[in-house]
Amino acid sequence: NAGVTQTPKFRVLKTGQSMTLLCAQDMNHEYMYWYRQDPGMGLRLIHYSVGEGTTAKGEVPDGYNVSRLKKQNFLLGLESAAPSQTSVYFCASSYPWQGRNTEAFFGQGTRLTVV
Amino acid sequence: AQSVTQLGSHVSVSEGALVLLRCNYSSSVPPYLFWYVQYPNQGLQLLLKYTSAATLVKGINGFEAEFKKSETSFHLTKPSAHMSDAAEYFCAVSAGYQKVTFGTGTKLQVIP
Numbered sequence A: 001n002a003g004v005t006q007t008p009k010f011r012v013l014k015t016g017q018s019m020t021l022l023c024a025q026d027m028n029h030e031y032m033y034w035y036r037q038d039p040g041m042g043l044r045l046i047h048y049s050v051g052e053g054t055t056a057k058g059e060v061p062d063g064y065n066v067s068r069l070k071k072q073n074f075l076l077g078l079e080s081a082a083p084s085q086t087s088v089y090f091c092a093s094s095y096p097w098q099g100r101n102t103e104a105f106f107g108q109g110t111r112l113t114v115v
Numbered sequence B: 001a002q003s004v005t006q007l008g009s010h011v012s013v014s015e016g017a018l019v020l021l022r023c024n025y026s027s028s029v030p031p032y033l034f035w036y037v038q039y040p041n042q043g044l045q046l047l048l049k050y051t052s053a054a055t056l057v058k059g060i061n062g063f064e065a066e067f068k069k070s071e072t073s074f075h076l077t078k079p080s081a082h083m084s085d086a087a088e089y090f091c092a093v094s095a096g097y098q099k100v101t102f103g104t105g106t107k108l109q110v111i112p
Helices: none
Strands: A004-007 A010-013 A019-025 A031-037 A043-051 A054-057 A064-067 A073-078 A087-094 A110-114 B002-007 B010-014 B019-027 B032-038 B044-050 B056-058 B064-068 B073-078 B087-094 B106-111
Touching: A004 A087, A019 A031, A019 A087, A019 A110, A031 A073, A043 A064, A043 A073, A073 A087, B002 B087, B010 B019, B019 B032, B019 B087, B019 B106, B032 B064, B032 B073, B044 B056, B044 B064, B044 B073, B073 B087
Parallel strands: A010 A110, B010 B106
Antiparallel strands: A004 A019, A019 A073, A031 A043, A031 A087, A043 A054, A064 A073, A087 A110, B002 B019, B019 B073, B032 B044, B032 B087, B056 B064, B064 B073, B087 B106
């Protein structure tokens, strides 16, 4: 099993450009997440999904949109990139067990630079 | 609501010394708790997890953590630090069908 796969791994964008980050998981997990990681700020949740066709806002959703049309895929879109969106983006997935959310499985990350 | 506080953004230990990384949580229901490790330019991987069974949890690479309800703590320890333990460590909490909440991380430096 591949686990959680993110594409692309690196990307440089110009301010105002748009792009989509793809996350795919092959573990049949219900929950999927997009985080961004910035120095000294830990992991901040952008958006998440608790099932196919559902999405919800996290802590820092502004400037991002997501879609989960298929259970195994979770897409993160930047409509008009800004330098403040320069970050490392991580996708993760997890599943519910005994009334709680279990450990998250992470992808390897996408390093995005907006110039 | 749930939250996690990691005390100390940077911790330095000598090789062979005890590693202690602190994590305190807040949760309105009995939580699940996790420690993750992140090596440079990699994603996060699970070190260990507490899911309401034994309060002392053993993980990979010789790490362990003890769930203390009275102190709302889940500190990570390792008896003897190795150079390969240098990484960033994240504590996380899950309480109910909510998103997993992460702490801000602790960077561990191991001094030869």
